[in-house]
Amino acid sequence: MFVDFFYHLRGYGLKVTITEWLSLMKALAIGHSRADLHVFYNLARCLMVKREADFDNYDRAFASFFMGVENHFDISDELLEWLSKPELPRELTDEERAKLEALDLDELRERFKELLDEQKERHDGGNRWIGTGGMSPFGHGGEHPTGVRIGGSGGGRSAVQVATDRRFRNLRSDRILDTRQIGLALRRLRKLDKDEGPEELDIDETIDSSARNAGEIDLVFRPPKRNRIKLLLLIDVGGSMDPHTLLCERLFSAAHKANHFKKFEFKFFHNCVYENLYTDISRWKGEATSQILKRLDHTWSVCLVGDAWMSPYELTHTGGAIDYYHTNQVTGLDWLRKFRDRCPNSIWLNPEPRRIWNAPTIHLIRQVFPMFELTIDGLTEGIDVLRGIRPNRALAA
Amino acid sequence: MSFHAFTGTDTYLASPELRDSVNVASALEKPLLVRGEPGTGKTVLAEAIAENLVMELLTWNIKSTSKAQEGLYVYDTVQRLNDARFGDRDITDISQYIKYGPLGESFLKDQRVVLLIDEIDKADMEFPNDLLHELDRMSFFVHETGQHHAARFRPIVVITSNNEKELPDAFLRRCVFHYIAFPDKAEMEDIIRVHHPDVEDELLRQVLLRFYWLRDLPELRKKPSTSELIDWIAALRRGGVSTDSIEGELPFLGVLMKRENDLEAVMAAHRRGRVN
Numbered sequence: 001m002f003v004d005f006f007y008h009l010r011g012y013g014l015k016v017t018i019t020e021w022l023s024l025m026k027a028l029a030i031g032h033s034r035a036d037l038h039v040f041y042n043l044a045r046c047l048m049v050k051r052e053a054d055f056d057n058y059d060r061a062f063a064s065f066f067m068g069v070e071n072h073f074d075i076s077d078e079l080l081e082w083l084s085k086p087e088l089p090r091e092l093t094d095e096e097r098a099k100l101e102a103l104d105l106d107e108l109r110e111r112f113k114e115l116l117d118e119q120k121e122r123h124d125g126g127n128r129w130i131g132t133g134g135m136s137p138f139g140h141g142g143e144h145p146t147g148v149r150i151g152g153s154g155g156g157r158s159a160v161q162v163a164t165d166r167r168f169r170n171l172r173s174d175r176i177l178d179t180r181q182i183g184l185a186l187r188r189l190r191k192l193d194k195d196e197g198p199e200e201l202d203i204d205e206t207i208d209s210s211a212r213n214a215g216e217i218d219l220v221f222r223p224p225k226r227n228r229i230k231l232l233l234l235i236d237v238g239g240s241m242d243p244h245t246l247l248c249e250r251l252f253s254a255a256h257k258a259n260h261f262k263k264f265e266f267k268f269f270h271n272c273v274y275e276n277l278y279t280d281i282s283r284w285k286g287e288a289t290s291q292i293l294k295r296l297d298h299t300w301s302v303c304l305v306g307d308a309w310m311s312p313y314e315l316t317h318t319g320g321a322i323d324y325y326h327t328n329q330v331t332g333l334d335w336l337r338k339f340r341d342r343c344p345n346s347i348w349l350n351p352e353p354r355r356i357w358n359a360p361t362i363h364l365i366r367q368v369f370p371m372f373e374l375t376i377d378g379l380t381e382g383i384d385v386l387r388g389i390r391p392n393r394a395l396a397a
Numbered sequence: 398m399s400f401h402a403f404t405g406t407d408t409y410l411a412s413p414e415l416r417d418s419v420n421v422a423s424a425l426e427k428p429l430l431v432r433g434e435p436g437t438g439k440t441v442l443a444e445a446i447a448e449n450l451v452m453e454l455l456t457w458n459i460k461s462t463s464k465a466q467e468g469l470y471v472y473d474t475v476q477r478l479n480d481a482r483f484g485d486r487d488i489t490d491i492s493q494y495i496k497y498g499p500l501g502e503s504f505l506k507d508q509r510v511v512l513l514i515d516e517i518d519k520a521d522m523e524f525p526n527d528l529l530h531e532l533d534r535m536s537f538f539v540h541e542t543g544q545h546h547a548a549r550f551r552p553i554v555v556i557t558s559n560n561e562k563e564l565p566d567a568f569l570r571r572c573v574f575h576y577i578a579f580p581d582k583a584e585m586e587d588i589i590r591v592h593h594p595d596v597e598d599e600l601l602r603q604v605l606l607r608f609y610w611l612r613d614l615p616e617l618r619k620k621p622s623t624s625e626l627i628d629w630i631a632a633l634r635r636g637g638v639s640t641d642s643i644e645g646e647l648p649f650l651g652v653l654m655k656r657e658n659d660l661e662a663v664m665a666a667h668r669r670g671r672v673n
Contacts, residue, residue, distance in 0.1 A: 017570055027421050039417060046418040050569035052432060052576040167578075207474050215482055246615070 002082050005065055009048065012061035016048045023047050028079050029108040031115050035076045037066065037159040053376075055168035063163040076116060083109040186255055186383070200224050229386075230263040230299055231255070232292075232343075234277065236306030237268045244351040247374060248305055251349075263300075267292065271310045272332035273339070274321050289335060293342055301386045302339050302346035304369065308362045309352070315361050336368045345392065347382040349374045366395040408591055409438065409445035410584070415575060419446060419553075422573040428514075428532055428554035430569070433577030436622025439557040442577075443513035446553060453510045455552075457499035463520045465527030468500035469537045491541050500528075504535055504548035512552040518559055525568040533571060580623065582609060592627045596634070603643045604630055610670075611653065616662045621653040628652050 002025070009016045024047045027033075033040045041062060049058045083105055205220035233255055235248050252266065267277035267287070276286040296302070314321060315332045340346055348369040350357065357371070365371065370385055370393055372378035384390035403419040405411035411419070419442075422429035431439045447454035457468055473494045480486045486493075497505065503512040517525060531537050532554065536547035556572065558564065580588060582605055589601060604626070612620045621629075632649040642648060647667060654660045 015566070020570055023425055023427070027425060030424060032417070032421055032424065042414045042417050043421060046414075046421060046573050046575055050430070050572065050574040055576065207478075210478065211474065215478055 002078060005044075008065045009058070009061050012057045014049060014054055014057055014061065020048045025079075025082070026108065028075065029083060029112045031112070033075050033079075035074070037075070038162070040075055041159040041163065052168060056166055059163040059166050059168060063160050066160045066163075076112075079112065080109070080116075083112060228299070229261050229301065231261050231265075231386075232296065232300055232302045233264070233266040234273065234302065234304045235266065235268050236271060236304075239271060240307050240309050241351075244307070244374075247351050251305060251374065265292075269306075271306070272314055272321070273304075273335045274328045274332060275330065275335070289338075293338055296339075296342045298342070298344060300343045300345075302343045303382070303386070304336075304339075304346070304348045305374065306348070306350070307352050308348065308350055308357075308365045308371070309359050310361050312360050312364075315364055333364060333368070336365065340368050345386050345388065347372060347385050349379065349382060354378075363395070368394055370394050403446055403449050406445045406449050409441060409448075410587055410591065411442075411445065412584075415442075415577065418573055418575040423553050425573065426535075426551045428556050428572050430556045430558060430564075430572035430574050431577060432558050432574070434579050434620070434622060435559060436624045437577040437579060438623070439577060440513065440515055442557075443511055443515075443555040446555065447511040450511070450553075452508070452553070453506070454513060455499045455503050455510055456513045456515060458515045459517050459519045459524070461519050461521070463524065465524055465531075468498040468514075468528070469531065470495050470497045470501045470539060472496075472541050492544075495539055495542060500531065501537060501546070503552040503554075504537065504546055506550065506552070509550040510552045512554045514554065514556045516559060517556050518564065522565075526565050529567060529571065579612075585623070585626070588623060589627065589630060593630055593634070596630060597640070599640045600630075600633070600643070603640055604633065607643060607647065608653075611663060614662065614666050616666070617654075617659050618656055619654075619659060625653050 002021075006016060006018075006021050024044055027043055027047060028040075032043055044062075045055070045058055049055060199221040200223075202220045202222045205222070206218065209218040209220050210216065233252065235252060237245075237248070241248065255264065255266070267279060269277055273289060275289050277289050277292060279285045279287060318329055318331055321328045321332070346369055348365060348371045350362070350371055351374040354373050357366075362371070370382070372382035372385075381390060385392050403411070403416055403423065405416060419429060431442060433439055443456070444454060446452070472491075473496055477488055477491075477494045480488050499512060500514075503510050534547070535551050536545065538545050585605060585608075586601065589596060589605075608621065608626050608629075611617070629649060629652045632652045633643065636649060638648050647663070650660060650663060654663055
């Protein structure tokens with residue numbers, strides 16, 4: 001049963017390891033679950049789920065596993081059975097096997113039995129039980145001494161019910177982000193390298209060198225390290241992007257505040273990039289795209305933000321630009337390719353969820369730039385592409 | 398084996414889940430990693446544990462420049478060099494130049510202590526990985542003297558993180574994890590009564606109503622936290638503000654909101670709210 005739970009959790013995408021799972025077995029055996037599914041819920045979570053972003057997945061896994069069986073799931077019986085016939089998850093590494101042996105199952109089993117016997121004789125008090133504050137761990141308000149106590153500490157609601165509340169849904173990392181989260185993601189965009197400029201005193205080296213020099217002070221200098229990343233942020237504003245204004249604003253303000261870029265520039269566009277890009281959101285002041293392209297080279301990264309949702313001719317036809325008085329000589333798609341050719345380390349962030357990326361223009365753009373969702377996970381993946389630690393893959397044409 | 402159970406203190410109200418997490422970490426002798434919004438009482442937790450279990454508290458405040466080695470010990474070469482040059486002391490005894498850090502010290506104590514490693518995510522990405530071995534084995538080696546120190550009493554280690562950086566998986570696997578959720582209205586009421594035992598019911602009700610309304614505003618860059626709420630109530634009471642005026646306006650808002658943009662956003666939302 002416990003092994004099933006382990007695989008069930010993994011099935012929900014939780015990266016539970018055997019070491020963590022063995023910790024849970026040990027905690028149960030020394031009496032931590034108090035045979036209460038509520039306590040078990042928290043115990044299993046604090047030992048096996050290490051990110052609050054995964055809490056929601058855990059809740060769903062827990063609810064679906066215990067739904068329907070919660071009334072006849074007896075933790076103590078299950079544990080006794082497991083301790084006498086330890087069934088293990090497959091494929092144990094040597095290290096894990098060693099950990100299991102260190103656990104000394106026989107001793108644990110004896111201790112657990114003792115705990116149970118002791119409990120059958122005495123129904124109250126008992127400070128051998130951790131964290132109970134002197135309460136009787138077993139049989140609290142129930143008839144069977146080892147029965148699962150449901151609803152005890154949770155205010156009349158079962159652990160499964162609490163899990164189905166999905167209180168941690170807001171902490172999922174695939175949700176949209178706030179400024180600080182974006183700022184943190186952008187921090188990943190740090191590539192430290194030796195830089196020119198005034199040298200700094202290297203204290204550790206100085207001490208080492210002085211020591212080797214029989215105590216005569218020998219000062220050592222070294223060039224400082226600086227971030228090399230140059231980022232151009234291009235944001236789609238207006239039209240279908242209006243619902244995403246707040247999100248884009250947050251990305252913008254986080255990028256603007258991040259002071260670790262060697263160079264940072266931003267421009268705005270409407271639907272697609274043409275011969276002019278704008279320096280303000282209202283798109284009054286502009287700069288020729290060709291001028292901007294001249295400033296760029298392969299050391300720059302370009303990050304485009306937009307829903308890539310437009311009429312196909314806006315992308316593929318000359319004169320297709322959305323603004324009526326604007327006749328473009330070069331197609332939008334060609335402008336995008338120019339950016340890509342100039343700066344191969346470039347990505348497109350889409351505030352729309354991936355499941356609705358089905359417009360033909362989205363498909364075309366994904367052949368030019370790798371596209372990511374504007375969520376924590378998407379941004380992190382995208383930034384890994386910019387840093388060159390994840391392969392830069394656009395769709396095959 | 399007998400355990401001392403952590404139950405919370407008069408001034409620190411711990412939820413049953415938090416109590417269980419602390420006790421599991423203490424029993425399994427694994428570090429407890431605590432995460433949560435600023436102002437949810439992560440740092441104070443370690444103090445509460447120390448007070449509740451009557452143990453000494455050692456604190457290691459992590460900075461962006463902190464190195465794992467500093468937590469164990471530092472070999473003061475400069476002092477030794479200095480002594481050697483001026484012949485002040487006998488420099489052959491290297492152990493007098495070994496200065497133990499909070500982590501090393503917590504291993505050397507002859508009774509169980511609480512060790513707080515505060516804001517671990519402030520340090521370099523690699524920092525937590527450098528601590529893996531020491532936290533696992535609770536022992537370390539002083540190369541300069543050839544001495545091996547193993548903890549006789551494994552400290553209760555509480556590690557806090559503001560989630561500024563993702564912590565490495567290998568590190569997370571070794572921890573017991575607890576996320577302190579932001580308190581809901583009922584819990585907040587209890588917390589406030591600890592700090593302001595004689596607060597009027599009506600004032601408290603109004604203040605909480607306003608506070609949670611504020612926190613729900615999506616345009617805020619920084620949400621006000623518990624400690625700011627406690628300060629706000631203190632300001633309101635000292636300023637003798639009547640309950641009616643909290644209903645109508647938001648006095649001493651500067652105590653709650655520290656950014657000008659946020660302040661403006663709140664005022665705008667407040668005006669909208671009154672029009673509707």
